[in-house]
Amino acid sequence: MAVLNHAVSERKVENASFNKTIPAGEGWIYTLEPGQVLRIVDLEGNQAADTLFYDADKPSDHYSAVNTIQRQGNVYLSTGSILVSESGKELVKIVADTCGRHDTLGGACSAQSNTVRYSHNTLPMHNCRDTFMLQLAKHDSRFLKRDLAPNVNFFMNVPVTPEGGLAFQDGVSAPGKYVELEAISRTLVLISNCPQLNNPCNAYNPTPIQVLIWDK
């Protein structure tokens, strides 16, 4: 079992400047200013929040999973983790976490990867990559498919074994668990609240998440 780096937040919901529920299968895009804190709440438990980050001042510089895990020498994210971009720029830092472990390797589900992983007839099923593409297409014409780098899966449990195995497991999150990210630089956050029904990443029942923001 991974080291679960729990840290409870002192921030109060009534002081948040932004408070929104994202239903299962929906997306959200938002630009955080430096010092703003974003909380993502797993309202009903065992929900995967697929999340990408971009340098808001240079959207061609995407979050880099491998730069992030290389820097911290660990594949899981928790309190203290600093998420960096492809160029090495520090984007956000995890400042509170009641779940304790988040995935960097599983990426997003897509119609195409569903056909590979499950069966060809899963092609029409709703998926995170479609949500990402729809959000980016509506947001800003500068974004293209090439900007979809591997994302973070908050609340998702993808254990890697010393023998080099990898599995998707139900497990570490529960109703009300949350993670808080403080923006180090101006960061565009893109979330897909995962609609995957074919594996236990959402306990076969995708549920809403909540996002709250506190100003500096």
Next chain:
Amino acid sequence: MKTLSPSKISKMIPAGGKWSTLIRRGKQITFTALEEGANISLLLYNANDLSERYNMPDTLKAQHTAHLTKGNVLMSDNGRVLASIIEDSLGWHDPLSGYTSRVLTNQKYGITTYQNERNDYFRSGEENFAVELFRNGLTPRDLMPVVNLFSKVYCDNDGNLHYVTNHSKKGDTITLRTEMDVILVLSNTPNPLNPAATYPSVPVQLTIADAEPIQENDTCLNHRPENRRAFENTWEYILLSKGGIQ
């Protein structure tokens, strides 16, 4: 019949070197470590649609693995097989550690410059890739997690990454077979997690030749049902990209 072009291409990538090239489907590429401790970082793009590229998460989760060896395939973000690993003397190649940046290269091995060292200055994966991507109409925006051939990095139960020293020996080989027309992009630069104090890079030999046609009992095709479905997606794409009525 005389031919002006040889049927086999041989290419040596020196320590710190870089290379990119178009390779059509149905070729096999053998990488041979010419000294111990090799690491060559690799990226693949669909030559006919550069927005389609090697995708680390889709490759790993479909094959339930966090390392790559014979039988595994390198999948794109469109659920297709860009290349298969058809031979491997090592058993473990690293998809997790990424490439060396200029900052990390300077921090670990000291500042070297062309002005002082001429062509012996220490190259970084970041800059090698930037140049080779740009050569192919791409930019650092298109940088994605790489495959580090010849390196072994494993995770302990707490998720900590461990680089294994003395993993690859002189003469170790890995052979890829292209399943689509690809742009192959290479940077022969150190694994970022290699703790060696002196710049650890050694030459790697590439040999490229026509591959044997894929058979029903192919190791990569039969490795997992997921692999077969990815091949089916690939074959559908290739069929659709061929002309119809002439």
